[in-house]
Amino acid sequence: GNSVTQMEGPVTLSEEAFLTINCTYTATGYPSLFWYVQYPGEGLQLLLKATKADDKGSNKGFEATYRKETTSFHLEKGSVQVSDSAVYFCALSDNSGAGSYQLTFGKGTKLSVIP
Amino acid sequence: DSGVTQTPKHLITATGQRVTLRCSPRSGDLSVYWYQQSLDQGLQFLIQYYNGEERAKGNILERFSAQQFPDLHSELNLSSLELGDSALYFCASSLGQGMDTQYFGPGTRLTVL
Numbered sequence: 001g002n003s004v005t006q007m008e009g010p011v012t013l014s015e016e017a018f019l020t021i022n023c024t025y026t027a028t029g030y031p032s033l034f035w036y037v038q039y040p041g042e043g044l045q046l047l048l049k050a051t052k053a054d055d056k057g058s059n060k061g062f063e064a065t066y067r068k069e070t071t072s073f074h075l076e077k078g079s080v081q082v083s084d085s086a087v088y089f090c091a092l093s094d095n096s097g098a099g100s101y102q103l104t105f106g107k108g109t110k111l112s113v114i115p
Numbered sequence: 116d117s118g119v120t121q122t123p124k125h126l127i128t129a130t131g132q133r134v135t136l137r138c139s140p141r142s143g144d145l146s147v148y149w150y151q152q153s154l155d156q157g158l159q160f161l162i163q164y165y166n167g168e169e170r171a172k173g174n175i176l177e178r179f180s181a182q183q184f185p186d187l188h189s190e191l192n193l194s195s196l197e198l199g200d201s202a203l204y205f206c207a208s209s210l211g212q213g214m215d216t217q218y219f220g221p222g223t224r225l226t227v228l
Contacts, residue, residue: 105159
C-alpha cells in the first residue's frame with residue numbers, strides 16, 4: 001500500500017535560517033505529491049504540489065522537487081520567518097482503484113521559528 | 116479561506132451518543148472526502164463521495180456512515196460514540212474524482228466525554 005514518511009519533529013529554527021523537512025514515499029502507481037500546512041487552530045492549506053517526476057512545486061518561498069529515483073519530496077525554504085511556524089504534512093495522491101485519489105499523509109512535522 | 120465550510124466547529128458529547136457533522140464543498144466541486152485527525156493515528160482517510168455516490172472507503176468504522184446529497188453537501192454520521200472517537204474531522208472537496216487538488220475545510224473538533 002501507499003505510505004509517506006517524514007522527518008520527526010519538532011523542528012526549532014531561528015528566523016532567517018534554512019529549512020529542510022525530509023519526505024519519502026512508497027506508492028504502487030504514479031502519485032502526485034503535496035505539502036500541506038496547518039497553522040495553529042486551523043485546517044489544512046495546500047502549500048505546493050508536483051504531479052510528475054522532476055516537477056518542482058513552489059509557493060511563498062517554499063520549494064519541493066519530485067524525485068522519483070529516490071522517492072522523495074523534501075520541503076525547503078531559504079529563509080524562514082516566525083509566521084512560518086506551523087505543522088507541515090507531506091502527502092501523496094494515487095489511484096487506489098475505482099478512480100479514487102484519496103490522500104495518504106505523513107505524520108506531520110511541527111516547525112517553530114524563534115525571533 | 117478554502118471555500119469549504121464545516122459545521123459545527125466544536126462538538127462535545129457523551130459516550131454512546133450519535134452526532135452528525137456537515138460539510139459544504141466549494142462551489143462546483145463534485146467530490147467530497149472525509150478525514151480524521153487524531154493524536155495517535157494522524158490524518159487518515161475515511162470515505163469519499165463523488166456526485167452523490169460512494170467512491171472509496173478507507174479506515175472507516177462500521178459505526179460511522181456518510182452520504183452526499185443532491186445539492187452536493189455531505190454529512191458524516193458517527194454513532195455509539197467512544198472516547199477514542201475524539202478527534203478533528205476534516206472535509207475536503209475537489210473538482211472531479213481524479214488527481215485534482217483537494218481543498219480542506221476548517222474541521223469539526225469532536226470531544227467524547
